[in-house]
Amino acid sequence: MAGGRKQTGIRRSDRLFDIIQIMRDGALHTAHDLAERLEVSERTIWRDMATLRASGVPVEGERGVGYMVTAPITLPPMNLTMGELEALHLAVAILGEATDPDLSKSAQSLAAKIDAVLPENASPPSTGWGFAVYPFADAAAGFKHMPLLRDAVREKKLIRMSYLALDNTASTRLIRPLQLEYWGRVWTMSAWCELRNDFQVFRVDRIEALIDTGATFKDEAGKNLQDHLAKMDAEMSSQGPKTAI
Structure with missing residues (x-):
């Protein structure tokens, strides 16, 4: 050990x-x-x-x-919107869990075809679009929050969030959602956290509740997406990226 x-x-x-x-x-x-x-x-x-x-x-x-x-692990740059990718992901994941063997087999086949056309992935097509890594329940737990999060990213809405970290520590935070990322069944959200006064990466499926405060935020130096990405690049160069909490 x-x-x-x-x-x-x-x-x-x-x-x-x-x-x-x-x-x-x-x-x-x-x-x-x-x-x-x-x-x-x-x-x-x-x-x-x-x-x-x-x-x-x-x-x-x-x-x-x-x-x-051997290739960047990012949201695939297919000609799909975030909403379209989410819908496709959900449909394939549901069918992959189906008890009907024909539907399940077809979902696996579709997942392999999707893998084959993703430019970031130079490896041979896999037999499951992330099926072997994350149980469907993980992603499903966060789907209900996606509409508000997508809207908050687009409209720069200030959100109050109840969150359960991976160590099962619960907290309530005021956040500025900056970006949603897809990891193969699991979605994360990069945000500026007013509680920590720092950038944080949250697992969407670990969010327990979201409240639209009705307030919006403006891009501020040191707190926007460009600053977050620059900080991640610096951390990767020195000691590796920040892990979702």
């Missing part, structure tokens, strides 16, 4: 998400370093890498050498 420690209370799907966040910097990461950072064994990291590959994540590498992503 890395450093004699053992990660407790964290689901495998959450750990896989953390690995993807860490590896977004495009650098080479050894299984030993990842195990130390996530407090699991190297054998666990090897299994996680196999799962990510099977799910279509563009990861290359091997034991004893290290792992790195």
Whole structure:
């Protein structure tokens, strides 16, 4: 076990998400370093890498050498709007969980065809559009919040949010939603958090409640999306990206 420690209370799907966040910097990461950072064994990291590959994540590498992503892991630049991508994602995910074997098989086939045309993913088409990584219930828990979040990003609405972090710590925050990101079944939201006075990345499925305050915000130096992306680039260059809380 890395450093004699053992990660407790964290689901495998959450750990896989953390690995993807860490590896977004495009650098080479050894299984030993990842195990130390996530407090699991190297054998666990090897299994996680196999799962990510099977799910279509563009990861290359091997034991004893290290792992790195071979293409940017971002929202696919298809000719789809955010709403269209969300609708497609939901439909394929639902059908993939269907008890009807023909429908489920067709959903898997459709997912493979979608993977095949995503320009960021240079790896061979996977057999499931993220099916192997996140249970459908994870994403479904956050779907109800997407309309308000999309509107808040477009209209710069100030939102009050009740949030349950991955360590099950609950908090109420006033946020400025800046961007929604898709990770294969799981959506995240980058925002400026008034409570922390800093940028934060939130898992949409961990949001318990949202309230439109009726107020809006204006872009401010140090608090807008461009500043957030610049800060992420700097963090990636130095120590890896910030993980969703």
